[in-house]
Amino acid sequence: MDSSVHLDNVMMQFDDFVAVQPTDLKIESGEFFSFLGPSGCGKTTLLNMISGFLDPTEGRVHIGGEDMRRVPANKRPTSMIFQNLALFPLMTVAENIEFGLEVRGIKKAQRKNVSDRLLNLVALPECRDKRIADLSGGQKQRIAIARALAVEPRVLLLDEPLSALDLKLRQHMRTELKAIQRKTGITFIYITHDQGEALTMSDRVGVMSAGKLQQVADPVTLYRAPTTPFTASFVGENNRIEGTVVSLAGNQATLDCGEMGWLSGIRVDELTVGEHALLFIRPELLNRRSLSSDNCFSAQVQELSFEGAYLMMEATLLNSQSSIRAQLLSDVNIGELSIGNQVIFGFNPQDAIIMAAKNDV
Numbered sequence: 460m461d462s463s464v465h466l467d468n469v470m471m472q473f474d475d476f477v478a479v480q481p482t483d484l485k486i487e488s489g490e491f492f493s494f495l496g497p498s499g500c501g502k503t504t505l506l507n508m509i510s511g512f513l514d515p516t517e518g519r520v521h522i523g524g525e526d527m528r529r530v531p532a533n534k535r536p537t538s539m540i541f542q543n544l545a546l547f548p549l550m551t552v553a554e555n556i557e558f559g560l561e562v563r564g565i566k567k568a569q570r571k572n573v574s575d576r577l578l579n580l581v582a583l584p585e586c587r588d589k590r591i592a593d594l595s596g597g598q599k600q601r602i603a604i605a606r607a608l609a610v611e612p613r614v615l616l617l618d619e620p621l622s623a624l625d626l627k628l629r630q631h632m633r634t635e636l637k638a639i640q641r642k643t644g645i646t647f648i649y650i651t652h653d654q655g656e657a658l659t660m661s662d663r664v665g666v667m668s669a670g671k672l673q674q675v676a677d678p679v680t681l682y683r684a685p686t687t688p689f690t691a692s693f694v695g696e697n698n699r700i701e702g703t704v705v706s707l708a709g710n711q712a713t714l715d716c717g718e719m720g721w722l723s724g725i726r727v728d729e730l731t732v733g734e735h736a737l738l739f740i741r742p743e744l745l746n747r748r749s750l751s752s753d754n755c756f757s758a759q760v761q762e763l764s765f766e767g768a769y770l771m772m773e774a775t776l777l778n779s780q781s782s783i784r785a786q787l788l789s790d791v792n793i794g795e796l797s798i799g800n801q802v803i804f805g806f807n808p809q810d811a812i813i814m815a816a817k818n819d820v
């Protein structure tokens with residue numbers, strides 16, 4: 460069954476304010492797709508256009524190849540799980556799961572078959588007759604998933620469903636959600652501001668900022684090859700170094716970074732000599748060097764934190780307030796490092812990404 464979702468140039472405007480800029484995106488059948496972005500970037504608005512709670516100002520939503528323009532929310536092949544779960548507190552678990560089926564006039568025996576199957580799927584068959592108020596946070600979460608699946612949606616929409624849980628449970632539920640998605644084969648569209656959630660669960664992630672879809676890619680590509688300054692800064696930790704383009708050779712650019720000297724990296728934008736640019740280098744790709752050579756700079760250690768296998772170091776650049784963070788393997792003579800030391804750092808130009816500063820929106 461086709462359960463793809465096509466956002467065909469959808470745009471949403473509230474009075475003069477554009478909450479979602481024109482967006483064209485195809486989410487494949489059976490894909491786990493996440494929209495990732497900070498608060499207010501338009502994620503919920505996008506989800507509401509898919510569910511039918513909002514009509515796009517422009518463009519169309521297609522689900523399973525079908526134009527949803529005249530299909531109201533309750534007739535769409537979608538089901539939504541909200542941040543607060545919206546379970547009915549006075550009903551039992553089974554009554555909650557069966558609610559949508561009862562509204563549709565499905566007979567009791569058939570409803571029970573469905574709730575039994577779903578209780579097994581979310582591994583809570585023993586909770587059938589419990590009241591919602593008697594469940595733990597993680598159990599409520601799983602019941603909300605079972606209830607949403609009972610009406611056999613082709614697309615499950617999830618609006619930050621893990622945000623109310625504590626950290627440990629949130630991490631555990633990521634694995635469970637992904638496993639449920641794999642077992643059911645339903646298209647999951649998930650929105651979150653938590654990059655850890657998006658990267659661990661998703662087949663692809665769409666990074667959003669200020670109503671604009673910045674980049675759509677699988678998690679590894681998003682982390683290793685961001686294409687915009689926003690994605691480079693928002694997804695994972697990154698050092699951001701400003702400079703002026705001094706030379707261009709093939710796909711490489713060299714920047715004059717002031718006190719840090721000349722630094723090279725791979726450019727992802729068209730650049731011209733003299734242009735203001737940004738270089739991004741991940742903390743784990745910065746290395747200590749014993750002697751200053753190409754692509755090196757010197758910095759003074761300000762903080763050291765031991766994280767087991769790694770040592771996280773924060774250092775400030777000489778004659779500057781700018782700081783950089785480096786994640787070093789903690790087996791390399793860490794004893795000789797201490798706060799106040801001058802350290803030379805370097806990196807491989809292939810590991811750094813250079814972008815035009817004008818694209819930093």
Ligand SMILES: Nc1ncnc2c1ncn2[C@@H]1O[C@H](COP(=O)(O)OP(=O)(O)OP(=O)(O)O)[C@@H](O)[C@H]1O
Binds near residue numbers: 476498
């Ligand atoms: N009905 C509305 N009328 C006017 N402005 C709205 C309306 N709904 C949303 N907005 C605005 O659109 C922007 C995007 O809101 P949206 O709820 O989609 O963001 P979000 O990324 O989901 O944020 P959060 O993570 O905080 O839920 C915000 O600036 C919000 O104030």
